[in-house]
Amino acid sequence: MSTIAARPESALMPKRHYANVKHSVASWLLTTDHKRIAILYLISITVFFAVGGFFASMIRLELLTPKGDLFDGDTYNKMFTLHGIIMIFFFLIPSIPAVLGNFLIPLMVGAKDLAFPKINLLSWYLYIIGGLLAVWALVKGGVDTGWTFYTPYSSTYAKTEVFLAVSAAFIAGFSSILTGLNFIVTIHKMRAPGLTWFRLPLFVWAHYATSLIQILGTPVVAITLVLVGVERIWGKGIFDPSLGGDPVLFQHLFWFYSHPAVYIMILPGMGVISEVITCFSRKRIFGYEFIAFSSLAIAIVGFLVWGHHMFVSTQSTYAGMVFSFLTFLVAVPSAIKVFNWTATLYKGEITFEAPMLYAFGFIGLFTIGGLTGLFLGAMATDIHFHDTYFVVAHFHYVMVGGMVMGFMCGLHFWWPKMTGRMYPATIASIAAIIVFIGFNLTFFPQFILGYLGMPRRYHEYAAEFQVLNVMSTAGASILGVGYAIPGFYFMWSLFFGPAAGPNPWGAKGLEWQTQSPPTTFNFDEGQPIVVEEAYAYSIGGSESVS
Template identity: 70%
Template sequence: MSTGTGASVPTLGHENYLNVSYGVKSWLLTTDHKRIALLYLVSITLFFFLGGAFAVLIRLNLLTPQGDLVSAETYNKFFTMHGVVMIFFFLIPSIPAVLGNFLIPLMIGAKDLAFPRLNLSSWYIFNLGGLFTLYSIIRGGVDTGWTFYTPYSSLYSNTHVVATVVGIFITGFSTILTGLNFIVTIHTMRAPGMTWFRLPLFVWTHYATSLIMILGTPVVAITLALVAVERVFHLGIFNPALGGDPVLFQHLFWFYSHPAVYIMVLPAMGVTTELITTFARKKLFGYHLVAAASFGIAVIGFFVWAHHMFVAGVSPYAAMIFSILSYLVAIPSAVKVFNWMATLYKGSVSWATPMLYGLGFIGLFVMGGLTGLFLAALGLDVHVHDTYFVVAHFHYIMVGGAVMGYLGGLHYWWPKISGRLYPEALARFSAIVLFVGFNLTFFPQFILGYLGMPRRYHAYPPEFQVLNVLSTAGASILGIGYLLPMFYLIWSMRYGPVAGPNPWPATGLEWQTPSPPPPHNFDVTPVVSWEPYDFANRPDLKYPAPAPELGHFQPAAQD
């Protein structure tokens, strides 16, 4: 960083990963996990706003019952591109590739991930896949839905299925390689004294997430490759007219795509755990159980996929078993929620921005999780299957859960990433705007779905208009809630007050090094001698007088 333009702009003197070298090449050829995290941040933010643009078009079209904005065919493309971009190019990489990449080596006291060059190539692979998908969007898009059900996708659709599928196939490898890198790093790169049960929960959830990434992603990759091959060479693997089995495609697709939901939400649970303990200033309740629950979710999550297919003609016995297994996954999820509650109980809770997101996550995740149980029930699922009830449910999990967690984490670690604080009051305001906008957007959709409005239609009966208008109005508020952080976070990179190494203060190793961290993370390899989240026994973190402008506590002087 330069010496600054004026006395009012404080500067960060020490050598850190941001100012160690300059120029486009120093970023595009970097192997520093922190820089790669920022590269991902830029890529996925672009994809997020692209996917968001499709959401805006969808909501605008649904303002009127006749669907005045676009034709049914165009609408099909809108919801497909919204789903494809948001799921494969934003939600799946969001927390792992940005926050996980940045934080895992810092949290375990390592200099970098185990395979830094592989990490950089993951980013290039991700963008290559993104380019294929962008190409298909520019050439006219895809209309199969993000689920690519056969034989529509492999035979009938006249849109750019192959380019999109190839894009997702390629991007899948970036996910696989990220997961591989995380697992190896967590196993082999921990600092002296950083035992398994001293790892922050953020690391545990990323380990569980990585397991899903390496076990699930290859299956969807080969499945989508078969769809592309079948489409190009007119084969019949998933085509009943040629002796194939279309339901087999659904099984293989959901074998990945249901666990993929846990790729999105498990890291957000990890973030939330960090936020709750830090801002309740209390040791996490049931550390071992929360860690085990992450694995419970990852493992059981692999055995619930057919609950997406209750009306696709699977046998009633299979349906019953998958229904019971789907209920089981609620147990570890609930364990987490109860442990967060117990951590908050009698803690000294403060209302900093990340905490607002953390609490928002819990509320919205509970809503999304409980409505998921409705959908796991065989009888009820037949009634609400493929209605807006499902749409509302998974948006509560993916947007209310994963995106709240992502933004909460981004705010919480922003002082570490940028070295500076964002404007707290504005940030809190936008967190509340986001929460209100989100609920106004998606709660009406539960009612719409229960009343019978099917998903993926560009027009609807007039009696549903009021709820649809409410939803569109909510979406515009939600949009403001997303735009505000983008502006003030970028602003804060230059003009925000200097954060110091540990502004909250929190217990993790990542807060023991300067903000932004030096290129190799720690000047001296740290040796860990304390238990995780042990606020009470960390003299360096005893909180003195509250700092009114932050709403939480000033860091104690560190040596």
């Protein structure tokens, strides 16, 4: 591992910064400072990640043996449902935008705060209220519909706490909408002088695209969940087959949001990778405009493909063909990003810091996740793979291999900025490698399991699948260790880590020009003025693009 060249050994923690201006609990819970709200989010999503991770480990434990010897079927159904609901609505969707985006977007655009600080705080409270409802649903007996709440099971037959869970997702949805709204207004209206659109960091572009999806997609799932809730309470409803209602219509409306939601989860990760790859290659990013516009393209085309979740749902075959074709289109902007990142690495002065290792992990795993998505987007193969472990492996490669890697990558990259302190580099790198190994051991066998035909969402399975399942469970325990280690050294670094100084990585971007951690209003010397492009690193001048 190379040493961190740019960090002066004598760096001292600044006397005053956003985290130590006031110390009371109220000063945190009533704060409107985007950085403090980001920390609130970081703590709360970590808690939910742990809860979701607990359910994941219960699932993997149960699947260690072919027989259902740990839980019965009903309990197992609740396990995977709560794992899904908590991980998606309370970890993945808010993770990068609400933590890193919240912390960094005002810094990156040179503003004192987000455009609507009170609304920002409100969205954290909405998130917490939604989260508490989810926990309440869990305590009262759980939910067993799967995170997708498919009708008519969810609306008519399920005997579990569907209404609470649906309300939880509904409220968390508005938290997500308000965060997106705040970001878009901030990016449009609060950029520093000289910070033109094409000088914006790609992290900001990615969040702009994410916010568009949050604003245009989330309300649709909100009203859909309202319809499910109404049908449960009222007894009669929109998706009720006895009235001529169509349960498949629920799937249309649900996936109209929930497929783009996949891009809510992955686009911010892509933004993080764009920052980290270029910093540790010491090289201007290759194809800035292509990466920027491919984010928007993913946001738009992502809305046109939802029907590929419904190939075997009695959706018309002709509609399926249209959706299948459009699904292949969305692979294009995703591939553009991967190619541009690899081109950025080419002839760069690459160093292997912990964030960079996570970034490498992201690129490789996301590529596998994306390519296996094409198998599922093709109607003929999807008939075979539908509802098997192949699907489970596919979306975990994108969500965990992509998004969680991206989150860990960003957290390690900006941790010195957020806390002003360094973490132990070697241990962090080892943890990154453990996560990578554990992840692949967990989920690659699931591709094979799915290919062999093991269906998802059962607590028992045929004995011939056991070897691969044992591998997967073993991998999960390694993965768990990999995720736990950063928890320890991050806590350690808060108290004992050496001071980072303003710019420990020698990175470009406005956020690195102010002290670490920043003061409450970010730039004490007044609003910064931007005179150069983003990523003006030493290698590959501006001629390398367009």
